[in-house]
Every structure is written in C-alpha cells, then in structure tokens.
Amino acid sequence: MEKVLVTGAAGQLGTELTQKLTELYGPEAVIASDIQPEAEAKFPHCRFVLLDVMDREALRSCIKKESVTQVYHLAAVLSARAETNPQAAWHLNMDSLLHVLELARECKLDKVFWPSSIAVFGPDSPKVQTPQLAPKEPVTAYGIAKLAGEHWCAYYHQQYGVDVRSLRFPGLIGYKALPGGGTTDYAVAIFHQALAGKPFCSFLEKDTRLPMMYMPDAIKATCMLMQAPKERIGVRSSYNLAAMSFTPEELYRGIVPYFPEFRITYEPDYRQAIAAGWPRSIDDREARQDWNWSPDYEMPAMIRNILQELPKLQA
Numbered sequence: 001m002e003k004v005l006v007t008g009a010a011g012q013l014g015t016e017l018t019q020k021l022t023e024l025y026g027p028e029a030v031i032a033s034d035i036q037p038e039a040e041a042k043f044p045h046c047r048f049v050l051l052d053v054m055d056r057e058a059l060r061s062c063i064k065k066e067s068v069t070q071v072y073h074l075a076a077v078l079s080a081r082a083e084t085n086p087q088a089a090w091h092l093n094m095d096s097l098l099h100v101l102e103l104a105r106e107c108k109l110d111k112v113f114w115p116s117s118i119a120v121f122g123p124d125s126p127k128v129q130t131p132q133l134a135p136k137e138p139v140t141a142y143g144i145a146k147l148a149g150e151h152w153c154a155y156y157h158q159q160y161g162v163d164v165r166s167l168r169f170p171g172l173i174g175y176k177a178l179p180g181g182g183t184t185d186y187a188v189a190i191f192h193q194a195l196a197g198k199p200f201c202s203f204l205e206k207d208t209r210l211p212m213m214y215m216p217d218a219i220k221a222t223c224m225l226m227q228a229p230k231e232r233i234g235v236r237s238s239y240n241l242a243a244m245s246f247t248p249e250e251l252y253r254g255i256v257p258y259f260p261e262f263r264i265t266y267e268p269d270y271r272q273a274i275a276a277g278w279p280r281s282i283d284d285r286e287a288r289q290d291w292n293w294s295p296d297y298e299m300p301a302m303i304r305n306i307l308q309e310l311p312k313l314q315a
C-alpha cells in the first residue's frame with residue numbers, strides 16, 4: 001500500500017497537490033506536514049503532522065513510524081524571500097532536500113518528488129524557448145540552490161538508485177492558496193485586487209515576460225511524472241515544463257474586460273532584477289516526449305476559470 005508524505009503541504013502547491021493525492025490514494029494514505037500548527041485546519045480531508053524538515057530525526061521517525069513509501073518534498077523558501085536572507089534560504093532549501101534524499105536511500109522509499117524551477121537558468125541562458133540543457137549560471141540564492149538540488153537528485157539516482165523525479169516549474173498561478181516570497185506572485189495577487197475592486201501595483205515592469213502555469217496543469221504534470229513507468233524517466237535532474245508566457249500588462253489586459261474600472265500601475269522593485277535573469281519561454285520537448293506532457297490552459301481560459309471560482313471561495 002502506498003503511504004504518501006507531503007512536506008510544506010500548506011504552501012501554494014502543497015495545498016492543491018495534497019488534495020489531489022488524497023483523491024488518488026485515499027485519506028488514510030496521505031500525510032500532510034508543515035511547520036505551522038495552524039496549517040492543520042487546511043487538511044480536513046487527510047492526516048496532518050507537525051514537522052520541521054530541518055529536523056532529520058523527526059523526518060526519519062515519521063517515515064519509519066508511518067511506513068511512508070513516497071515523499072513529495074515541497075518545503076522551500078522562494079526566490080524573492082531567499083534574496084533577503086540567502087544563507088538561511090540555502091540551508092533550508094539544500095539541507096532539507098539532502099535529508100529527504102538520504103532518508104529515501106536509507107528507508108528504501110519507492111519515489112520522491114521535488115520541485116525545481118526556471119530559476120536554475122540565468123542571464124546567460126537563451127531567453128526564448130530555453131532548452132533543457134541550456135547553459136545555467138543562476139545569479140539568485142534560490143536558483144543556485146535549485147541547480148545544486150537538481151545535481152543531487154541525479155547523483156542519488158545514479159549512485160543509489162533513488163527514484164527521485166523533478167519538474168522545473170514556471171510561475172504557478174492558483175486561487176486556492178496564496179504564494180509567498182516568489183518573483184511571480186504578482187500574477188496571483190492581481191486577481192485578488194481586481195475582485196476586491198482595488199487598483200493593482202505591479203512590482204515587475206509592464207513588459208516582463210515570464211513562463212507561467214495554471215495550478216491544475218502543475219498538479220496534472222506532477223501526477224503524470226510520478227505515475228510514469230521508471231523506464232520513461234529519461235531526465236533525472238529535473239524536466240523543463242511549460243504552459244504559457246505573459247507580461248503583467250498582457251495579464252492586466254486579459255482581466256480588465258471583466259472589470260472595466262480596474263487599473264494597474266508599475267513600481268518595479270528588487271524582484272525586477274530576478275525576473276530579468278529568467279527565461280521568457282521554455283522548451284519542454286523532453287517532458288512531451290518521455291511521458292506525453294501537454295498543458296490544458298492558456299491565459300484566457302485560466303483567467304475565466306479563476307474569475308469564476310475565486311469569488312465562490314471568498315463568499
């Protein structure tokens with residue numbers, strides 16, 4: 001029987017992924033974990049444990065006690081927050097991954113999922129349709145940790161046979177949970193402002209094009225990757241993954257027909273420099289070839305869906 005542990009489950013990706021995993025494996029087979037006690041309220045549909053991923057002994061005892069077979073290791077500090085304390089971000093993002101990989105080896109876990117990011121690319125990578133094997137010289141603390149993490153995943157697979165699988169996520173846009181500390185967070189916040197009847201101030205320039213993905217596609221990609229037969233996984237660092245690319249101005253232009261009074265202003269801050277170093281679009285042919293990846297959502301369908309569903313949650 002599968003037993004799934006999700007770390008950082010209360011985050012933007014974890015909130016929705018944990019729900020999907022509960023649908024797939026059943027409420028008794030999924031354990032959501034987070035460092036915040038308040039997070040428990042988010043998981044009436046599955047079990048919850050308080051867990052600090054930096055505490056390797058606590059992680060080991062949870063995996064052993066619960067006979068965990070799969071870990072989805074989502075706990076992380078995102079790009080913008082990482083720049084405010086690079087050493088702390090490196091420790092959390094790196095040490096926690098190494099704990100999980102080492103425990104996967106020791107406890108013979110079936111599978112591990114770990115999200116990487118487009119942040120592994122840097123100013124010297126090609127900007128358009130950035131390929132899987134493009135040069136990578138990340139200049140952010142977050143990107144450096146993600147790139148090192150990818151190498152560790154490939155190493156643990158090659159040296160110890162750990163079945164760790166990973167995706168380089170673009171900016172993720174969901175309406176069920178707020179992101180925190182990312183460079184692409186503006187693309188979530190803008191919907192909340194529009195629905196609240198308030199103007200929106202973008203911290204990125206109007207023409208900053210970034211790769212993005214609607215959350216249902218991110219969940220679909222994660223499940224497809226994790227369910228693919230081992231022999232189909234040709235990339236053991238992390239797969240490029242793409243759905244859409246847009247600028248803040250294009251997203252605003254997509255939303256404003258629903259709210260003709262809605263206004264946007266631009267006050268770029270330090271996050272602009274982070275975004276400027278990232279690709280504008282991604283070539284994800286390996287994911288398409290190896291496990292038949294294709295996204296369901298382009299920007300207009302995503303906007304329509306969020307503006308239909310978010311008010312129901314807020315009611």
Ligand code: AKB
Pocket residue numbers: 078079080116117118119142169170171172181182183184185
């Ligand atoms: C961030 O902005 O830090 C993340 C990412 C692209 O990895 N959304």
